[in-house]
Amino acid sequence: MSIFTNLSKLGLGTWALGGDIWWGKQEDRISNETMAAAVSSGINFFDTAPVYGRGRSERLIGDFLRKRKLRDKMILATKAGLSWEGAKIYHDLSEKKILKEIDESRRRLQTDYFDIYQVHWPDPNTPIPETARTFQKLKDKGIIKAIGLSNFNFLQLKEFSKFSPVDSLQSEYSLFNRELEKDIIPYCQKNNIKILTYSPLYSGLLTGKFFLEPREKVPEDRIRQTKKEEFEEPRFTINRQALENLNKIAEGYKKTLAQLMLNWNFSQPGISLAIAGARTPEQARENSLSLGWEISQADMEKINNISKIREAKIKEFKKR
Ligand SMILES: NC(=O)c1ccc[n+]([C@@H]2O[C@H](COP(=O)([O-])OP(=O)(O)OC[C@H]3O[C@@H](n4cnc5c(N)ncnc54)[C@H](OP(=O)(O)O)[C@@H]3O)[C@@H](O)[C@H]2O)c1
Structure with missing residues (x-):
């Protein structure tokens, strides 16, 4: 049976649980x-990576699954290709490095196998065929059950597929970032590649907590610093209007x-699962209540319109 058969529509992203660069303090x-x-x-899917907290996220998950005897009940995904030396993060997808990395991940996560093993980011210095063949060998040996890519563009995805079948693709996708819809989603649907979306809450911005309540300064050690243009005018006001309208639909x-934004995300055609990050049990519980109900077709259209109007306004402002 495919590991994707019993996948919950929502997964837990554990980047923030590693604390460290981009996330600040986080208690175990x-x-x-x-x-x-x-x-x-x-939730039966956890996504992690060696680089999340430079080993901490994987170690935490490994201990958690062993203590609760949950390993065989969970679908576990980790990644390869981003390593670190002190605070310096670098790419390496050579065969030698992948084989070393997977052993380290197996040790930290206390498991012999991974349900999904993913190329974290393309590595400009390693030819794609070398990485693809290494992943295929790991799958042939049963050490990994599915081959996943992450952050690959359309051409890179097609190139990798020439040398190894691809089972899943993890990419950023949310109502505020719909790039994937252009060519990647149709390609994946046609080729039976499961799409796992990351940052479905646009790194927390789609919870509305910064927009519906008095404006809060974005802490320096947060990943949403990378989206700080969203907090600058006129985008701040454009975003607030969109979120207020979306919030009215959620209230209905x-x-x-x-919850509305997560349900919207995993309900889109071609999307298998949304990987939502959470750093507290309250957030995890709140997010899980995105499961088990449906957004009506009429509201899907309204949501689509809200996102189109936001995009048009931003485009208009960029032209000026
Ligand atoms: N493959 C890749 O390159 C890649 C890149 C990015 C992410 N990912 C994966 O995707 C996962 C999720 O991505 P993400 O963390 O960037 O984005 P996200 O899921 O869009 O946002 C998660 C963050 O939003 C806040 N949040 C979540 N639920 C909330 C709630 N109910 N109420 C209020 N705030 C809430 C939390 O941060 P605060 O408490 O700090 O607000 C949380 O850490 C990561 O953990 C990782 O597994 C993969």
């Missing part, structure tokens, strides 16, 4: 409670904005 106790809350709310379902 809270991270353990967050994972426990996700699992008891019906007695749901929060985060």
Whole structure:
């Protein structure tokens, strides 16, 4: 049976649980409670990477799954290709490095196999065929069950597919970032590649917490610093209008904005699962309530319109 058969529509992203660069302080106790809350709310997919907290996220998950005897009940995905030396992060997708990395990940995660093993980012210095053949060998040996790519553009995805079948693609996708719809989603649908979306809450912005309430300064050590243009005028006002309108739709379902945005995300054609990050058990529980209900066709159209109007306004402002 394919590992994708019983996948929950929502997964837990554990980048923030590693704390460190981009995420700031994160207590292990809270991270353990967050994972426990996700699992008891019906989530059976964890996404991690060696680089998340430079090993910490993988170690936390490994201990958590062993203590609770959950390994064989979870679909576990990690990645290869981003390493670190002190604070310096670098790409390496050579065969030698992947084989070393997978052993280190297996040790930290206390498992013999990975359900999905993903190329984290393309490496400009390693030819794609070398990486593809290494992943295929790992799959042939049963060490990995599915081959995943992440952050590959359309051409890179097609190139990799010439040398190894691709089972899944993990890419950024949310109502505020719909790039994937151009060519990647149709290609994946045609070629039976499962799409796992990351940053479905646009790194927390689609929860509305910065826009519906008095404006909060974005802390320096947060990944959403990379989206700080969203907080600058006129984008801030354009975003706030969009989020207010989306929030009205969410209220109609007695749901929060985060729940509406996650449900919208994993309900889009071609999307298998949304990987939502959470750094507290409350966030994990709230997000899990995006499961088990449906957005009506009429509201899907309204949501689509809201996103189109936002995009048009931003385009208009960029032209000036
Ligand atoms: N393959 C890749 O290159 C790649 C890149 C990025 C992410 N990912 C994966 O995708 C996962 C999720 O991505 P992401 O963390 O960037 O984005 P996200 O899921 O869009 O946002 C998650 C963040 O939003 C906040 N949040 C979540 N639920 C909330 C709620 N109910 N109410 C209020 N705030 C809430 C939390 O941060 P605060 O508490 O700090 O606000 C949380 O860490 C990562 O953990 C990782 O597994 C992969």
